[in-house]
Amino acid sequence: MKPAKFEYVAPTTVDAAVEALRAANGEGKVLAGGQSLMPLLNFRMTRPAVLVDLNGIKELSFIELRGDHVAIGALTRHREIEQSRLIASKLPVMAAAMRHVAHLAIRNRGTIGGSLSHSDPAAELPMLSLFYGAKLSVQGPSGRRTIAAEDFFVDALTNCLEPEDIVVEIEFPILQHDGWAFEEVARRFGDFALASIAVSLRRAASTVEDARVAVMGVADTPLRLKEVEDQLRGIAIDDQMPDRFSELVLSCVSANGDLHASAEYRQHLLGQLAKRSMQTALAAKGW
Ligand SMILES: Cc1cc2nc3c(=O)[nH]c(=O)nc-3n(C[C@H](O)[C@H](O)[C@H](O)COP(=O)(O)OP(=O)(O)OC[C@H]3O[C@@H](n4cnc5c(N)ncnc54)[C@H](O)[C@@H]3O)c2cc1C
Known part of the structure; x- marks a missing residue:
């Protein structure tokens, strides 16, 4: 099938893009990498009257160190994040996760803003935004505002963006940790995860001083497990x-089942991945 008819707009500034969405009166849709949106358009599962293409807005594509944060522009491609030395040195869990995001052709086009806005519960970047405690900078008709990742994801494929909002950039705090791991199981490499876990630790002498844990693929949204962090x-x-x-x-998560895997199987996977991730995180510094 082909998409239903739409008007195509290609602004070169964020202000102009927001104005185009406002003028579309709730009937507009943003196009970033198109890797999730184009299939939805072709199957006519979404029928926007106006398509606002962000690809000409150069200011949306960057990876930048800002003190104790790394800021990433919304139009930055998955592949750029995967290959960034800055990401590898400051956000190593993200660097490890990126090779699990789909396949190379999709990573060449797909963007971080698109992934967060699409809000797939089995996607890596939404989970990483929770894991790092990221903040999304969002621009709408009344200006810019900041949304914490933990307030952003509402349900499967649903977030708190308004129809005229554009995600502009995302700030990721740098964790001062010394052991970490990212583990995932998908049916085929590059498919969406059946279950996944990210863990990061800082030790003091022979105890854990600080911990970060998040999971995905097992619930309607990715989950940061603060209760587990507190207990660690x-x-x-x-x-x-x-x-x-x-x-x-496992005591804090009750996995969902669906077409791809039963709840029991996902729960089993999560338990195994958790064990493996902790072994890797502890081995990182010879703990
Ligand atoms: C076969 C296949 C396998 C995949 N596997 C994985 C996987 O394993 N892991 C994974 O994480 N992803 C996977 N993806 C999805 C891929 O990562 C997409 O790139 C991503 O979900 C959407 O990014 P995009 O830039 O292509 O967004 P688009 O498809 O252009 O847009 C997606 C949605 O977000 C909105 N949007 C886009 N940018 C913005 C913005 N800046 N502000 C507000 N709204 C915006 C659009 O309006 C649309 O509703 C897969 C995709 C395919 C086709």
């Missing part, structure tokens, strides 16, 4: 830790 803080590091961590994670 102060815990003694020993050989039993991967098993205890796996139990902790």
